Structures are given as C-alpha cells and as structure tokens.
C-alpha cells in the first residue's frame with residue numbers, strides 16, 4: 001500500500017523509522033507546508049516531496065494519507081484526504097473538537113474509507129499481554145484501574161534544544177498549548193477501551209499548575225488533569241496526566257484475586273507483572289504499594305511475543321508507531337474489521353477531550369462554601 005505523510009515534523013521521524021518494519025507499506029511521497037522541513041526529511045529518508053497537498057490528493061497511486069500535522073490542522077487535512085477518497089491514519093487527537101471528529105467519521109463512512117486515530121498502544125506487545133492476562137482471569141474480576149501519565153517537569157528541561165533525527169525542533173509551543181492531556185491520555189485510554197470496552201461517563205478535573213514555562217506566550221491549557229472513567233462493563237479507572245510530577249507511566253489494574261501492573265506505557269516491550277491477593281499476600285500489600293508502581297517484586301508475566309522491531313529506537317519512547325498504519329492497511333486489503341476502527345478512534349477522542357476540558361464537555365461543580373485556613377500548631381513554628 002502506498003502511503004503519503006502530510007507533516008514532516010518531530011514525530012514524522014519516528015513514523016519513518018518504524019515504517020521500515022512493514023515491507024508492505026511504501027512511503028511514496030511526503031508534503032509539509034514548510035518546504036525546508038519537507039526537504040530535510042526527504043533527504044534523510046530518500047523519499048520524494050510533493051509541493052502541495054493537492055498534488056498528493058490528486059495522485060492516484062496514494063491509498064492512504066498519514067496525517068502528521070499539528071493538532072489544529074488535523075480536521076482540515078483528514079477531511080480533504082477523505083474527500084479525495086484516501087484512507088486516513090491521523091496522529092492524535094482525531095480532532096480537537098468532538099463535533100469535527102464526528103463529521104470526519106461520518107464522512108469516512110459515506111466515502112467508504114477508513115479513518116483511524118493514533119495512538120496504537122493497544123496493539124503493542126505489553127498491552128496485548130496485559131489484555132490476555134485479563135481475559136484469562138488472572139486477577140479475577142477487574143474492578144479498579146490506576147493509570148499514570150506524568151511526564152516530569154518538561155519546562156525545567158532543555159526542551160528548546162530537542163531535535164528529531166532529521167532536525168525538526170520539538171514543537172514546544174504547540175505541545176504546551178495543546179496540553180499534555182490531549183497529547184498523552186490516549187496512550188492509556190486506547191488500552192483501557194481495548195481491555196474493558198466502551199465507557200459510559202468521564203468525570204474530570206484539569207488545571208494549569210505552571211503558567212510560566214519560559215516561552216514567548218503564557219499558555220492557558222491545563223498541564224495537569226485527573227479524571228475518572230466509568231466503563232459500561234463496570235470497571236472504574238482513574239487516569240492522571242501532568243507535565244509537572246515526576247515521570248510515572250505505570251498502569252495497575254486491581255482485581256479480586258490479584259493486581260496486574262505495566263511499568264512503562266511508552267514501551268511496547270514494557271514488563272508486565274502480577275501480584276497475588278491471597279490471604280498471605282494481602283498482609284504485605286500495604287507495604288508493597290510503591291513496589292507495584294515501579295514493578296518491584298512482581299511475578300513476571302511473559303510477553304506474548306518477543307519485541308523485535310528490527311531498528312534502533314532512540315529517545316523517550318519505544319513504540320512501533322507505524323503499527324497503526326499497518327493495521328489499517330491490513331484491514332483494507334483483507335477486508336476485515338480494523339482494530340483501530342473509526343468508532344473506536346472517535347470514542348477515545350471523546351474520552352480524552354472530556355478529560356482535558358471538563359468545563360466544556362461535562363459538569364464541574366463550583367463550590368459555594370468556603371473557610372479559613374487552620375493556623376499551624378503553636379509548636380510547629
């Protein structure tokens with residue numbers, strides 16, 4: 001299948017490197033509205049550039065558009081690609097506005113094309129191992145989930161000098177303005193929907209913790225959120241996202257007979273472990289709470305298959321991002337259901353938007369009572 005990348009920025013390098021894992025996918029052409037960026041990318045990966053989006057969309061060899069533009073452009077580019085009867089694989093979020101995401105999914109249906117939204121973390125080896133252990137009843141009935149996507153205090157790091165392999169700067173303005181919840185929550189939400197099915201409600205709190213991040217403009221987008229997702233199957237999940245608390249990408253699912261833990265969301269080969277909840281183990285459980293988070297002392301659950309991407313992954317994540325494109329391509333060629341269907345992508349999009357925008361998407365109580373802060377004890381100084 002011939003694919004075209006629209007957007008040759010920071011993430012496009014990760015896609016290009018992981019695309020090499022799939023011989024059936026051919027990167028036929030790339031386009032970026034910034035010609036210098038397209039040129040640098042084209043040189044590095046030896047792929048032709050197209051001068052305009054229209055040139056890509058008019059090219060009958062192209063079957064799928066991979067939308068790697070900034071989130072504010074996702075809707076327009078995906079819409080144009082679907083109108084031109086191309087399949088679409090879009091970086092997250094599918095759209096920054098839920099109504100627009102609905103329109104994209106409707107359009108794809110009318111055009112008889114697939115649209116799928118990243119991330120594809122639920123297709124990774126660790127997530128597949130986790131899902132199998134849940135299906136096999138390893139922890140009995142799963143009831144409660146704690147998932148963390150804390151990414152550390154990025155504004156205290158040297159983020160202005162981060163560069164991709166082909167030289168694209170890390171788009172910090174965009175990252176801070178789009179917000180860490182919209183950028184990151186999907187990495188776990190997609191897994192949770194794959195494990196537990198659709199959700200029926202989201203209750204969230206989101207806030208800006210650090211307004212001065214050393215950039216040209218003051219961001220207003222929350223850099224912290226905590227939300228609770230109620231799944232139709234009865235499971236309840238608490239998901240936290242921030243770019244302030246120290247790095248913690250752990251997932252824990254608590255069941256009547258045990259706890260399943262996954263250490264690192266952004267590693268398809270992350271360790272997965274099990275802690276029993278029998279009478280003896282329960283006595284030690286309160287002392288092990290921290291250990292659960294970092295995977296100490298767990299009984300390893302072997303991955304369902306070895307992780308062998310066949311390429312060197314650099315940087316903060318070890319995710320085979322092109323796997324999502326390959327899944328869509330295979331679903332098309334085999335005429336089978338896609339594991340990143342339009343409905344799935346839309347549902348993940350709605351949950352993530354609700355986590356980030358509780359005021360716009362749902363109810364948030366404004367408190368009517370207030371009080372004075374209790375004075376410290378005299379002996380506390």
Ligand SMILES: NC(=O)c1ccc[n+]([C@@H]2O[C@H](COP(=O)([O-])OP(=O)(O)OC[C@H]3O[C@@H](n4cnc5c(N)ncnc54)[C@H](O)[C@@H]3O)[C@@H](O)[C@H]2O)c1
Pocket residue numbers: 006007008009010011012031032033034037053068069070071073077091092093168169170171174183
């Ligand atoms: N930066 C990361 O680490 C990272 C990781 C995973 C996913 N993502 C996601 O990938 C997407 C892109 O992020 P990025 O970090 O590569 O951003 P980026 O700013 O580095 O790159 C985006 C590129 O898209 C181009 N572009 C924007 N609008 C366009 C349009 N209308 N037509 C043609 N080109 C256009 C820009 O010129 C830019 O070169 C985002 O959705 C982001 O959430 C980013």
